[in-house]
Amino acid sequence: MLTRGVMTRWSLATRRRWATHIFTVLVIAAWAIGSSGVPSYLFPDPVTVFHRSVEFFLGYKLFSHVVASVTHVLVSLTLAFLLGGALALMAHYVPVTRAMVHGRITPFLNSFSSVGWTLLAILWFGLNTGTVIFAITAIILPVCIINLQAGLESIDAEMAEMGRSFTRNWGRYFRLLVLPAMIPFMFATVRISFGVAWKVALTAELFGGNSGFGFVINLARQSFDSSQIFAVITIIVVIYVITDNLVLAPIQRRLVRHYADD
CATH class of the missing domain: 1.20.5 (Single alpha-helices involved in coiled-coils or other helix-helix interfaces)
Known part of the structure; x- marks a missing residue:
């Protein structure tokens, strides 16, 4: 059997x-x-797109845009995760701030469009990397707050009370009780935000960046180079799939098993 x-x-x-x-x-x-049956400038074939995609990794000029976009996404994701985690923890453990975070900050951030943040960032910071990072961070920040808060609220109240009765060391309490319960929510936050960040990055780089995939798409749009646009989309999909399946998912499974064994 x-x-x-x-x-x-x-x-x-x-x-x-x-x-x-x-x-x-x-x-x-x-x-x-x-x-x-369609002109190549409207809908290029897969072979052409594949060759254009490979070109991004053969020369410094195009590869620098790959590095720029990856940097924008990773820095923004880190900032949003840290800020979102801090706000979620503050709202959960400092009750007086709960309405401020979940009743004002989160709804405001959630309703503001990516284009709006990008245009404001251009006015405030100009066309540079800071503009792109600011816009991406502002868009994915509410995703981090909501998911991490859901993780904190999933902790059993009796278990939390018992944990506090065993130790007054908040760091030890957080490491042994809060963190294990938060692992699934933390990785769900990272994996969702990682995908959203790529979508926002294109918009932010298109309007307010001087490097990255969005900047390349803007140049390709001006010259009607659709194969370049398809190549950028293909590379983003490949980067996301590889990162999610070969990096984030295995780490999540390993940590879940580790804390489950503990």
């Missing part, structure tokens, strides 16, 4: 992988067929 169960799970996992690969091949095939 155990062998049959293992084989069934293995077979199911294999079928899922094959279904995913087949779907990807079908999408690329449909793309190739669809682009065959």
